Amino acid sequence: MNAPFLHRSLTEAKNTFSNGHLTSDIIYGDSGSFNLHNDIWISQYEQVFPMMYGERYTIHEHLTPFGLVYLKELTGFFAEGPNIGTSGFYNNLSFDDDLGNVNSSIETGCNTHRQTDWVKDKPGQEAYFDKNVTSKDDPDLKGRIYVGKTIWGIGKSNIIIYGDENGNLSAFHRPIEIFGTKTKKNDLESDKDEFWNNPIIRTVVPDFITIGFGFNGIVGFGGGTSIEINWITRGPEASWKPVLTITQTIGGGYSIDATLNIGGAKYLGNANNIKRSMLQTNTCTGDLPTMWGSAGFTAGGKIGATVNYTPTKSGYGITSQYINIGVGLPAGPIPVNGAGGVSNTWILYDFYN
Amino acid sequence: MNKQFNLIKLAIMLIIPIFIIIGSKLTIDKGKQHFTQFNTANINGELASIKIAYKGVQFQLKNEKAKYVFYPNADLLENKLFDDVAEKGDIVIKPAFSDTLKLVKKDKTFLYTFDK
Numbered sequence: 001m002n003a004p005f006l007h008r009s010l011t012e013a014k015n016t017f018s019n020g021h022l023t024s025d026i027i028y029g030d031s032g033s034f035n036l037h038n039d040i041w042i043s044q045y046e047q048v049f050p051m052m053y054g055e056r057y058t059i060h061e062h063l064t065p066f067g068l069v070y071l072k073e074l075t076g077f078f079a080e081g082p083n084i085g086t087s088g089f090y091n092n093l094s095f096d097d098d099l100g101n102v103n104s105s106i107e108t109g110c111n112t113h114r115q116t117d118w119v120k121d122k123p124g125q126e127a128y129f130d131k132n133v134t135s136k137d138d139p140d141l142k143g144r145i146y147v148g149k150t151i152w153g154i155g156k157s158n159i160i161i162y163g164d165e166n167g168n169l170s171a172f173h174r175p176i177e178i179f180g181t182k183t184k185k186n187d188l189e190s191d192k193d194e195f196w197n198n199p200i201i202r203t204v205v206p207d208f209i210t211i212g213f214g215f216n217g218i219v220g221f222g223g224g225t226s227i228e229i230n231w232i233t234r235g236p237e238a239s240w241k242p243v244l245t246i247t248q249t250i251g252g253g254y255s256i257d258a259t260l261n262i263g264g265a266k267y268l269g270n271a272n273n274i275k276r277s278m279l280q281t282n283t284c285t286g287d288l289p290t291m292w293g294s295a296g297f298t299a300g301g302k303i304g305a306t307v308n309y310t311p312t313k314s315g316y317g318i319t320s321q322y323i324n325i326g327v328g329l330p331a332g333p334i335p336v337n338g339a340g341g342v343s344n345t346w347i348l349y350d351f352y353n
Numbered sequence: 354m355n356k357q358f359n360l361i362k363l364a365i366m367l368i369i370p371i372f373i374i375i376g377s378k379l380t381i382d383k384g385k386q387h388f389t390q391f392n393t394a395n396i397n398g399e400l401a402s403i404k405i406a407y408k409g410v411q412f413q414l415k416n417e418k419a420k421y422v423f424y425p426n427a428d429l430l431e432n433k434l435f436d437d438v439a440e441k442g443d444i445v446i447k448p449a450f451s452d453t454l455k456l457v458k459k460d461k462t463f464l465y466t467f468d469k
Contacts, residue, residue, distance in 0.1 A: 236427055237434065273468060275424065277436065278408045285406035286383070288376045291369065309369075311376040312408055313384025313424075340365070347405060353437040 197234060197271040206264025207234045207274050210322065214247065215258040216294075218339045223250040226261060227348075235274030241351040243279055249292060251341015257302045257328025265308070269316030278318060280347045281310055290345065294324065295338035302328030308343070383407065387422035388469060394421065396447040396454070403439050409468075410436045412445065424468035425454065435465050 195201060214226020226249075229242045267274050281287045288311050296304015308320040331337045387407065398414035405411070409424040425435040435456065439445070444457040456463040 275408065276434065277405045277410065277424075280405045280408065282406065285404070285411065287407055288380055291372050291376075293369075309373060311373070311380040313380050313387070315377050315381045317373065317377065350434070350437065353433055 202234070202266060202271065205233060206266050206320075207271065208232055208265040208267075208279065208318075208320070210261070210263055210265065210320070212245075212247075212261045212322075213259070214261060216249070216255040216339065218251055218253055218255040218341075220254075221250075221252050222255075222339075223248065223341075224255070225249070228261070228345075230279055232274060232276055232279075234271040236272065237274070237276045237352065239352055243276055243350045243352070244348040245279055245345050246348055247343050247345040249341055249343040251292070251339050251343075253339030253341075254331035254337045255294060255328070255339035257296070257298065257304075257324070257326055257337065259302060259304070259324035259326030259328070261306065261322040261324050263306075263320060263322030265318050265320030267312070267316060267318050269312070269314045273314065276350060276352060277347070278312065279345060281343070281345045283344050287344075289342035291340075292343050293338075293340035295336065296324055296328065297335055298328035298330045298337050299335040300327060302326050302337075304328075304337075390419070391421045391423045391467075392469070393449050394419070394447070395449045396421065396445055398445065400439060400441055400443045400445055402441065403436065405436055410439075412439070414445070423454070425465040426467060428463045428465060431463070433463060435463075438463055 209231045210228050212226045212228030214224055214228075216222070216224030218224065226247045228245045228247065230245055231240065231242050232238045267278065281290050283289050290308050290310040292306055292308045294304055294306035296302050298304075302324065304324040306322045306324055308318075308322075310318040310320075312318060328337060384407070387409075396414065398417060401413045401415040401417075403410065403412040407422050409422050411420055411422045413420045427434055428438070435454075438458070439456055440458075445454060446457065447454040452466055454465045454467065456465060
């Protein structure tokens, strides 16, 4: 199972087939999605057995009709073979160990990855033969094979979408990673994401940008309320469309003020895992509250800062910092005030959809 | 008075790291618990309620006591958020250990993968 591929030169592989044609089962994508029947070139000589697969494999360089595609398979295993019982045969020739199959082409229906025949006239190209598909019932889904289904396309984040003969669609969330194609646009998109999600850039431009207005009435003990507009700048749900939230705080200290609050929050985990629902913290439904602290200079007007911390299930919390500008009362002869406590935030309306 | 003030300052300084450590641990554990419950469940039924909770989505099926919490990604085909699209009365289907939850509305079906 550990030998990822048996590489054969195309000329060698061609010798195995009587007419020299290999099947066209390559999987590729450029702009993030494709439709099997419209976008993939299919050999006129035979059926198509689309396949994808996952972890343990080395990086592939596929020469597609439109250029090079670089694939790196990720966690899990995936293979497609809509024609179980026949994909092990090519013009009545069985793919056997001589070609790198472990065995049981008929049983799995799709245990061979065959290079496309657009390389047939280019001796020296390698054909890849997958030896890893051996089980339909791996509990970890490695080696799991979906039969009788057809790849419908590749969705966002290269998630594979497939459908059965009734047109029902499902998705497979162990995607291949297409990390490069000849398409310049893709390279640019990838570079852009890499730049935008860089830790330094995330520090400069936070994951959540917030503008709000609120007031506090804390003398010894008390509370406050604010209403905010938030923009999510990263992750799959990032959008210029904001989320309207309201925050209720309780705490101790001294803070009597009404301020405009401008700032942002950073999720300490992977930017790709940021969700809009992260904005809500509701102790009534089981969330731990956000912890906050604030301090500022007050002499009629107030300028101060507030910091927050909210835990999340990933273990990576959300930290936020806001500048508070407005009016406030000093705690004593020195024109400062400060308070700390906990808070809840509710999403009032999300303009996303 | 000064001693008392120092004790208060010390208490405040301790509360913050304690909150972060314990809070994170509790939240992680709860997240794992939610995922196990959701992942192993064979879900097939009508939505009785849906709301944002635990920074994800919590829903309950009609005639079932269990409340499921999961963290859906936007719909694979139309980029719609689950909590915006799903309504009481819609059908949700997810076989145990499946990677995808299917939301069936009257006129449309949405597919949601989710965080683990």
